[in-house]
Amino acid sequence: MTQSDVRTALQLRSLVKSSGDLEVSLTRVPVPTPSANEVLIRVEAAPINPSDLGLLFAGADMAQACQRGSPEQPLVTARVPDAALKSMAARFDVSMPVGNEGAGVVVEAGPAAAAQALLGKTVAALGGAMYSQYRCVPHDQCLALPVGATPADGASSFVNPLTALGMVETMRGEGHTALVHTAAASNLGQMLNRICIKDGIALVNIVRNQSQAGLLQALGAVHVCDSNSPTFMQDLIEALMRSGATIAFDAIGGGKLAGQILTCMEAALLKKATQYSRYGSPVHKQVYIYGALGQGPIELNRNYGMAWGVGGWLVTPFLQKLGTAGTQRLKERVASELKTTFASHYAGELSLVEALALERIAVYGKAATGKKYLINPNKGV
């Protein structure tokens, strides 16, 4: 391929207009030519993570979405609620590519030796715009997958693995010895469960029903609490006393759960306390909210003294703080345990066209446990 070839390929785009209209479409874009240090990946597997759904659908009510366009290039439209629209001014009328991570085969490479070394290899990359048939990225953003690993095996090599490892690193870095995780039956939760079992860290898994509890117990989880059980608060206090967890990572956010976790942490600490402090236990209790599965405001009733914090947590700023060497250490662990600790499971694989089918959106758009899909932009091409 030379500069004069004007090959094009499909790319999924999300556009929010200032009017509040969302348009999700497939666009033909030129296939880029890699520069010296770049490689061109033919993307064959990119997961639909909850973090992708935010950019893709912009909080719009997809139950009311419409589809038009052609069978080959469908266009999905929906309305973004006014409340969500306010914070999106900076993306108004910008057609944005989507897909944080994915994997595929390197089909072209720039002249740099490190780029050439990847030619023909199956690699994973974190770089955005992965819901594209072809994606050009710097070679040092690629993770070469072990021999025998397929793009589907490596599609989720970054977001979930680095998030789960980042939680454990944050726990240690902030002086805690055990942790709590909500929405714990998720792909991410199962991965965190495997990391904690392997590393000997006590993990308190909070799930929303008994079938999720059974799933995690079958995977070796020791502390599992069902937030819909009538004994949830007692169960959680008991698990916190046994585990000693004083930090939690919460995917839900909205509602009372974050506050309930702090309340139970404080109760577990006070049961061990020997002295009254008017300000509650002096041990710091922390809940980091990293997702937004629950809508509505967070309600904190503050019956847990003064040594507490609630805040947002994201893997990217965490990795920036951790630095290049620390991040590299985590990535190497992911590569070496790709098919064990960091294995992901999917409900199925969608082509780009299938990803825009309303009946598919109705399923994967809910980010429900067991309903994670892969997009294969080159499926059926």
Added chain:
Amino acid sequence: MTQSDVRTALQLRSLVKSSGDLEVSLTRVPVPTPSANEVLIRVEAAPINPSDLGLLFAGADMAQACQRGSPEQPLVTARVPDAALKSMAARFDVSMPVGNEGAGVVVEAGPAAAAQALLGKTVAALGGAMYSQYRCVPHDQCLALPVGATPADGASSFVNPLTALGMVETMRGEGHTALVHTAAASNLGQMLNRICIKDGIALVNIVRNQSQAGLLQALGAVHVCDSNSPTFMQDLIEALMRSGATIAFDAIGGGKLAGQILTCMEAALLKKATQYSRYGSPVHKQVYIYGALGQGPIELNRNYGMAWGVGGWLVTPFLQKLGTAGTQRLKERVASELKTTFASHYAGELSLVEALALERIAVYGKAATGKKYLINPNKGV
């Protein structure tokens, strides 16, 4: 005085029974004899800080309180609500002395030279149990007041000054350049306003009415926002854009204010942003809650991206983190600016008996602006 003297003196006590009954009383306790490194202070001024009210009244409804006992040793009783009672198991049936800080004259001293050096001097101390006629403390917990300063001048040398300085230190230590303060017309707020003017730090003062706003403006405050104004949110965004404040210290806690501050910080940051980020502004926005003037849960609606935190903040753990040298530096500043930057104002002075009068409790128990009182345990003795 020798060991065989069994002199007694009055001390104010607060007792919570497991039944939920609160008893606030005056008890006769032996006057202690200072050991080698201690001094005996005749306490003449001890402020009633919001932090004292928590221990004193244990969240009881003082509007329903009763008084009995004798005129010289009154006993005030009230009921602690069940919800508040849960966290107090460790203080059940323990008669607790009250009064974080105060000042008075050193009337006896242990043989150590540093203790003897304080004999006859007017000193301030932070040590609890200051609502006592006599209080024995190690000499190194005393702050010798400048010549000419009265006990009333030095009564509030620790809690408010170190809290206000601690806020500024925390702001700097966490990488912020300006700050927000709520309940900003309080004694503490006025002190913080003087520190910020002196040190050239932009301070956004949030008050609850126009008269408080006028008070602060008359004291030179530049950014003052009234949370009951219909234009509060716009005013706050404007003040945050001008000041660049990304950290707040909130005395109120309950309700929506903490979330509103984060919302306005994010809006101010996004107005300056040049690029869309699906996770909101990457600049960390922090609200520390250091008081509980507002009852009810904190409501966080999370329309401020992912780079945010809300948490409890207390001066004592902050000073522990800061260390001895840092704390000493702050204390020296307090002593040298005691009558200027760190001057406190009081609505009046109460004897121990007056402090237990229901009509007095009705006034000072509200911790309202301009209604701060001093207790002088030796008044009228």
